[in-house]
Structure formats: structure tokens, C-alpha cells
Amino acid sequence: MMDVLLRILLFHLLTSLGSEIINGKKVPDDLMLYMASVQDSSGRHICGGFLINEDFVVTAAHCRKPTSVVLGTHNLKKINNGTNRYSVETCEHPSYVNVKSGNDIMLLKLSKKAQLGNRIQPVQLPKAETKLKDKTKCRVAGWGLTKTRGQVTAVLQVADVPFVDLEVCKTKWNEVPFTLPNNVICAGGFNAKKGFCRGDSGGPLVCGREAVGVVSFNMKRNCDYPNVPNVYTDISKYLDWIKEISKRQKC
Template identity: 65%
Template sequence: MLRITLHVCHASLILCTWKIHTAHGTEIINGKKVPDRLMLYVASVQNNKGQHMCGGFLISEDFVVTAAHCDKLNPISVVLGTHNLEKVDDGTMRYNVTRCKHPDFNSVASGNDIMLLKLSKKVQLNNKVQPIQIPKGEMKVKDKAKCRVVGWGYTRAGGKVSNVLEMAEVTLTNRKECKTKWKSLKLDLPNNVICAGGHNAKAGFCKGDSGGPLVCGATAAGIVSFNRECDPNIPNVYTDVSKYVSWIKKIRTQKQC
């Protein structure tokens, strides 16, 4: 995930008045453990040391979706088929990847925070691994709809890391209201995003898992992008997957970036 702090300029991302930190692992606030039989599409995006860097989700036998800003962490593989990152069989659960970052991504503040990871071999779908559907076209999510965000790691700010997958229910926020909230922090909300939380929300992601799914019903509607240092009054921001359906379809059809 991204933690954003006011009044500092981070030159590498050219975001004056903001400092953006990537964080390892995930933090799902006030979440609960995901049963082994559910959410079989969630992927752990990992570096060359086998460390969890970002979340992701399987959409077909050979593609995982994650956030474009995770590219900076140099992910080289994904793990599928387990909710416990202490129980990884590299021979059957780990897949090397080729990264297909959205060509118009520059920073989370400018949007297009989406990346496809092409797996080195097709996943064997079974009772431990199944893809999740994505929108078939542009989809307007309803204000105040209940969705779920999923990830590994911390369960509270300042807590200890857990390797068990957790999920939390979040409430979608009106885009105009979300835009106003972020405008007060001197950030123009990028296009093609979904907001959730705010109003002292008690659940969500925090210091947590970039690239993980925002699941509405049975559909991956969003991708964890950024928030403001766990501030419960500022909505969390997710990439709107429905706005990138044609791009995703093109990559999947070509089988390459």
C-alpha cells in the first residue's frame, strides 16, 4: 500500500507536498481470517527473495492483476493456492511473471495504477486456485454499497505481521465527496478510481497491500492504490477495473505486453 504524508516532496515520484512510502506486507484493519475455501483468486506478489511485496488477483489461467506502482518493487513471481504465506510450496504454488504495466502510468496521483502479470505457465485450476471475474465493461458502482478488501499482514496500526489472509468489509463512497476530501489535502483525485471508507470508517486497508482486490459481489471491481496514512476520515482509493477492460482484453488476447 501507500502511506501519504503532507508537506514533503518525494522527488522520485514528483509529488510535491506529499511523501509516498511503499510498505511491505498488508494491513487489513478490523478484518477477519479468510476461510480456506473462499477467495481462491488472491495472489501474493513477491520479490527475488520470496518476500511478499504486493497483493494481486487471478483473472485467468495465465494472468494476475495488481497495481502498477508495485512495479517499482521489482516483483518476479506470484504465489497462488494458499492463504498462509508460511506454507508455500515453491514447486506448485510459485509462478514467475512478466510485467505488463499500464503504458500511461506515471504515479498514483495521476491514475492508471494497474498492471498485469503474465504467468510463466498456466495455473492448474482446482479446489485451491480459481480466478475471479472482472467487469465485462464500464460499471458504475453504487454509493454506500458494501464490498470487501483482502490482504495479508498487520491487523492494526503498530501491530505485528501475520501471514494469514484477512478480509474486511468496506462501504463505497460518493466520488464527488471523495474528490472534495482529497482536494482539501491539495490532491486532485485521479480519473478512473473508486473510493471507499471515510467518516471514521473502522475497516479498510492501512499501511497495507497495494494491488489487492476490492471485491463487490463476485466481481473484482477495484485495485488497492493509496490512502492517507490510515486517516479514517479520508476515503481509501482504488483503481476502477471496469475502466480498463479493453486494455486487459487486448493484453490477454495477445498473450504478451
């Protein structure tokens, strides 16, 4: 009985995420032009995302029921629905069940091609399996609160986060106890005061010039910071699926 209760508690802890970058800074208007605000039918920001080509945005599969994305602005108070907003069709990974079982990735097919230019540009994806050294400097970005129970910000924030060796990450999560799903990587939130928290879900982990991860889950609502690493979906494990969907232009 206690084991069942623990599993239920862990599930709620993992899924109670929202939209925060902790100890970040404002993103300059001419950088991270691939960032997307994933929004619901009311025009509310629900998750982050990132543009990978003229037709598709990547986000997390647990960002359920998005209807549009906003591209081309870092300030969500400055949205031109005629030029910034794109309706989307959702392409959830077919093996996704919930965050604790993995495969937390979704493609959003834009209703029209993104207007690439000095405000909108796609980000590169890795060409092979992600192999980064422990403590490699990466970046995570998003909109929302800037500290636990803090104030919402409409301006895109970014934080530098150290890559965490996967075996170290697994060991720390096993102490919770929780077994990480397959096809994940880790960065920030462990021996660091920077990372993501509630609702940055779907945003990219960028290392060098490549988006290598998709924000998936963290532990609890405490962002100040629990001593377990932040967990991302490993994009390199899904390159074939992304290429297939992109080629046929539909889910």
C-alpha cells in the same frame, strides 16, 4: 516554494504504503481463491494481486519489480514452491507514471498456466462501467499488519468496506488538498474503521462477485483511520487494455 514542498509531502504520504488489512478477519480456506501474493526475488511478499484467468494476475503498477506470485494458499508460511509459486513477466500500464497521476494497474503474465481447482480459481471482472450505489458493501483482502504499527500476519485477512460515492470522495480529498487522478473509485477509510493500509497495494476491491478495483493509495501511515476514503484503480476503465494483453498473451 510552499506549494512545491506540499506537493512533495503529499507524494511521500501517498506512496508510503505497506501491507495491512484493518479490523479484518481470517479468510476461510475455500473462499477468495483468486488471491495472489506478489513477491520479489527474495520470496518476500510485497503486494497483493488477484487471478483473472489461467494466465494473468492483476496488481498495482507501483508494486515494482515483482518476480513471482504465490497462488493456492492463504497462509504464506505454507508455500510449496513447486506448486504454489509462478514466475511472472510484468505488463505495467503504458500510461503509468506514479500513483498520484493514476493508471496504477499492472498485469503479471504467469510463466505457466495456473492449475485451477479447489484451491485456485479466477475472479470475475466487470463487463461494463462500474456503477455502484453509495455505501454498497464490498470486500478488500490482503496479508500483513492488522493495525497501525501492529504485528505482521501470514494468514490472509478480509474486511467489509462501504463503497464511497466518487463525488464525495473527491470532495474529501480536495480538503487535504489533493486532486484525485482519473479512473479511480473509493471505498472504506471514511466514516469507517475498516480498510487497507501499507502494502495491500494491488489487491482487489470485490463487490458482489466482481473485482471492481485495485488497491492504489491511502493517506499517511495512520490506519485508525484518516477521514478520507481509500482509493482504488477503477478496473472497468481498463477492460479493453486487459482484453488486448490477454488475447495476445504478452505485454
